[in-house]
Amino acid sequence: MARLELTNIKKSFGDTAVLHDISLDVSDGEFVSLVGQSGCGKSTLLRIIAGLETPDSGDILLDGKSVLNSAPKNRNIAMVFQDYALYPHMSVGENMAMPLVMARLPLYARLPGMRRVTPVGRRAQPQIRAEVEKVASQLRIDHLLDRKPAQLSGGQRQRVALGRSLVRNPQVFLMDEPLSNLDAKLRVQVRAEITELHDTSGLTFIYVTHDQVEAMTMSDRVALLQTGHLLQVGQPNALYADPANLDVARFIGSPEINIAAGERLADGVKLGDVTLPVGVDGTGPVQVGIRPEAISVSNAAGLAALEQPVKGPALSFTKRMIEDLGPEVLIHGHFTHAPDGLVRIRAQKSGVYGETGALSRAKTLQVMLNPEQLLFFDAEGQRLSAKALAATTTTTTAGAA
């Protein structure tokens, strides 16, 4: 249980700066994900927290005390690695016992074979075994204690790695892409187990992933890194609905946010031949970010209407392909006025979907944008504030369209 503070962490490898001035506060018992594309510095940051790398400048505080100069083992931090990093020549039980052996026995008593011979070793052994067995049964791997890592499946190895980190009762639990070597089905299961582990243990978790879905579903807060910069830190929903810039908006959300070129006018934002009733600061070109579910298609196509149907200007949309995801469909295509920009629409199916076949027959659809869900960015990708304009404007523009 610990509060972790990172202040102004900087790190370069040779001439390449990997981390630029990262500051992050993680409160006690919080689950924070570090997310970003590979090479963004998230794993380096995690290794700095663990003490495996030294930052060029900045400080790491654990419960207010700097741990910058302590060795990894003295930080009481546990770490789970992407490839699990189990000790290949030791049994599962030995793997899990190692952190305790290292912490409790003097050097001479923990050399290979000496644990059974020395009095200290023999005294400590039953306690260590009991603790390993307790954690093993918690993780349901107690029947595997005598096996070697090579004899285990990926999911089992994952659990052993978790167990090895848990036995030592760490203050902070670090995980470096622990799910990326698992198959898709197992990943969902282990994801739930890790969340549960966090809830029951109450430990501070820092979780590194490149998969925004993992970050969004598991964490209390998400920290998004890009090329060594911390772009935004916030609750998963805040990052999705209220991104600070275009990079965040692009990274969070699957399928990716649609970007369309618009023009800021006095009475709203012009997109193709419609004018959206939204007031955005400034004038001139603007990038409009449209989440796939911010677009609605008329229910004539066999799709369910949105709960609050959008009344507004309709845009012409050219359909290219439909992906059927079961309860919903993903429609790929582009706005008819801008053939270069790929646009994806996510829509719920209605009861009549497939019976009418209207959607598969249609080449062009009339779609409506929900102005409240749109995000606006300037040419550099910085977010622009927007507010809905009066409803009267809506009707007039609708009429004009």
Next chain:
Amino acid sequence: MADIAAPAPNWLDRLRPKSIGRLVTTILLFLGAWVMVFPFIWMISSSLKPTDEVYDSDFSIIPKTFKGWDNYYGVIFEQPYLIFLMNSMIVCLGILLIQLVTAIPAAYALAKLKFRGSTILFGTVIAAITIPINVTSIPLYIGLVRVGLLDTYFAMMFPFIVSVFAIFLFRQFFRGFPDSIIQAARVDGFSEIEIILRLILPSAVPAIAAFSVFSFVAHWNDLYWPLIVVQSQDKMTATLSMMQYQSAFDTDYGRTYASATVVTAPMVIAFLFARRLFIRGITMTGVKG
């Protein structure tokens, strides 16, 4: 039924070359094998002959006068052959042990630790591989004379206790060891020595075995250095003992060859028992001994 009636000697059938290309390959391989094996045949054949017949112009593999008993009896019973074997054993094992103790930590440091000057240090190691023993043997000899350690086991082992080749070989091998396991060990509280002992060493068994074979064979066969530093018979290695039948005036070739056969025998027997290990040792170290 036709199958059963087919020509009976199917072992001959199997030997029949499948194509001209195969035939040529087989002949070439056979010639190659002959070049390799012939010296041994010659050695054994000569060890059964009296000296005057060894370099006789009328050469034959089968000795005309059989002096095998005399030659072998002389080598095995008229000199302390077991002492020579033991000396060879002590020197080879001693060298190997110290080489492993010095090379493994050095190789680990060069492979996995980041420190200032590690590249230069590794470059120096590589450069040191190119220095032959002959270059350093005179200063080493003079040094050993000065400290009065000539004619000791120490003198026989001293030049070989640090093997740059072993450092290089293990360094290459250790580089393949996953960094994440080492990092996990550091987080778990392993000291660097424990990382070597508990994690690196068990995984390096193939490399260690390979190098052991290489080192052992090389020092078993070494004649040059023992010849320089050993003076008394009770410190002679098996290989060196062959030289006893040579003098300025007369060389007993029959016995020398018998001695060579007896000295080679332990290695050949060891090879037969651990053929796979030997082959791996030679292919992995990339050096033919």
